[in-house]
Amino acid sequence: MTSTILGFQPREGLTTNLITAVALICLGSLQFGYHMAELNAPESIISCRESKPGHISYDDSWFGRHGFEKCIPLTTEQLGLVTSIFSIGGLIGSFYVGSIADRIGRKKTSLLHNALYFIGSGINGLNNGHYTFLLGRFIAGLGAGSAIVLTSLMINEISPPQLKGLLGSMNQVSINVGILVTQLLSLIWTNDNSWRLLLLTASAIGFVNFVLIFLFVEESPFWLANNGYRTKAIEVLYHLRGGDYNSAKNEVLSWTKHGQLADSGPGLSDHGSLLEDESEDEPRPQQAATSVNLETYLKSSEYNKSKLVATGILVFQQFDGINSIIFYGVSVLVSIFPNSAIIINCLISTVNLVVTFASATLVDRLGRKPLLLTSVTFLGILTALMGFGIILTSSILSIVGTFTYITFFAIGLGPIPFLLVGEVTQPKAKALAQSWGTTMNWLATFIVGYSFPILKNSWIGGGVYFIFTFMCALSYWFISSQIPETKGRDTYEEVWGLPRIE
Incomplete structure (x- = not known):
């Protein structure tokens, strides 16, 4: 029934077993999205800048009775580091995971990143100080860096050619589900008594995903064959x-x-x-x-074109501004909508999820490059609109700009980059290419996550969004001149117009 609803027949490869495997693999990306947004709504309560009592006094709550601090005093810089060190963990995890996945297999590596999620999230939820918080976020980041590479890689390796765009888009859909789940739980748990539950839930998800992967997901057939x-x-x-x-x-x-x-x-x-x-x-x-080793991949001219695409598109995905909304959406909107910022952020995430899922079938129908170009064109316009909205304290410009930005991110620059890396890369280097490209994505995420609140709170203010506008213009040039269309092209040689190697 699922395959009929999506417009595909079972003969085209969209079986119950395949859907189940993709869904369980994508739980790793769901956790990535969860961690990306988990500090967004409760950051002011966690950092002791605001107090919001629960239904009982904190001292009478479970955490209060067991010696856990009501909040963790954090300066703006410390909060920025706690937020962004997740990206440093992700960068390191992504950098090494390609080699690990080639050595021990995709399934064992998936189990490893779920163990890291479980440990890191547990430390986050039970921490009592700044340094412990940094440690937990870093370990969770290691897991996320591994998960985001493995999810794209596994889906690429098990998907039928005609469904790579649809199933590859489920990676971004799952990230958005994770973000939305975090924000919906924030509506209930953003208070002095319960904010730790928000962080501990991620540990529970990691444990469940570990068990489900162990029981129900087979090793990648591509890895087995090779x-x-x-x-x-x-x-x-x-x-x-x-x-x-x-x-x-x-x-x-x-x-x-x-x-x-x-x-x-x-x-x-x-x-x-x-x-x-x-x-x-x-x-x-x-x-x-x-498979190839990292040194060969980085130094050999054989991989220059595919490496340029993997690096460029995943860096531009972050430099075009998405995580200024995911990381700091509530703090940005609260100055304009002091009583509704968290609810508006949930609506933003809902729009992101719905549009990403709805546009998944367009990737195989319209092609990767047209959707990317359309996406970055409108993102450039809309980041400028959001900048003016903050500068002018205009609720209309801010709301229209933010919601429309999310819509156009979701149809192109959100789901396509991770999918594209595997399609433009030689088969023997796919794992390393995903690892390298995702590492660069994490580095860009760290730069945006750490610098955005500092720039926004400086003299530049809302003008920080004009930097994203400029990056969107560079993205358009890069996509137009450096990225080949991969729609309907099953091999590396077809993608790059090279003679087929027999």
Whole structure:
């Protein structure tokens, strides 16, 4: 039923098993979004700038009775560092996760980042001081950096070619779900007694996701095939996609080093089932070597074009201003809407989620590049509008600018960049490309997260949004001149117009 609602038939590969796998994988991105926004609404209460009593006195609450501080005194700079150190953890996690995922597999790496989420979020919720808070946010950031790379990578590796745009967009949809869940819970728990519950909930989600991944998600068939487990790879791909078994086998053939299985490989019986050959499940070093190391990826001119795209589009995604809203939306809006800022921020996140989900099918229909260009064009106009709205204290300009910005971010610059990286990169370097591009994205996120409140509270004020306007103009040039269209192109050679390597 789900596949019919989305406009796809089961024969096209959108099976219950595939939907389940993508959904569980995307819980990692949901947690990323959750952590990105978890300090947005309660930051003034957490940092002791404001007190909002709960239904009982704090001393009588569970946390008060067990020796936890009502709040953590934080200066503006300290709060900025607590917020942005999550990005530093994410940067480090993203930088190393590609190599780790190639070495131990996608599933084990997914379990690792959920363990980090669980530990970091637990420290956040139970912290009693500035440095402990920094530690918890950093560890959670390590998990988020791993998760955002693994989610894009896994979806790219298990999705049928005709559904890569739709399923790849679910990464951004899940981030938006996480942001919205955080903000809805903030409506209940933004008070002296309950703000810790907001942070501890993330720890619970990490634990649940760990269990679900362990029980219900198979290893990536692409990783299996390129580490010598080709029999298992075919079985997993067929289980995920359904349809014709030979199609799954032929796709796995195309992933192996020589483009075909060895003569001793598995065959098909009259019923289309696998004829077991134990030798197929032994690791083959020559196939595992199809991935590249980080030094080669960074230094070899072979990867220059794809690396430029991965770096540029993921840096511009942040420099165009989205996290000025995600990190600090409430504090920006509170000066204009002192009594409704949190509710408005929830509505912003709802719009972001709905538009991202609704536009997911457009990625495969209209193409990546047209949507990106449309997106950054309007983002440039709207960041200028938001700047004037803050400078002039205009509620109309601020609301129209913010909501429309979120809409146009959601149709292009939100979901497409992470999807694009895997499509423009050589198969043997996909994990490292996702890792490298996401690392650059985190670095840009840290710069925006740390500098935005300082710039906004300085003489420049609302004019900080004009910096984003300029970056949108640079983004338009970059997308126009450096990024190829990947719609309907199944191989690296097709994307870049290169001769097909047999």
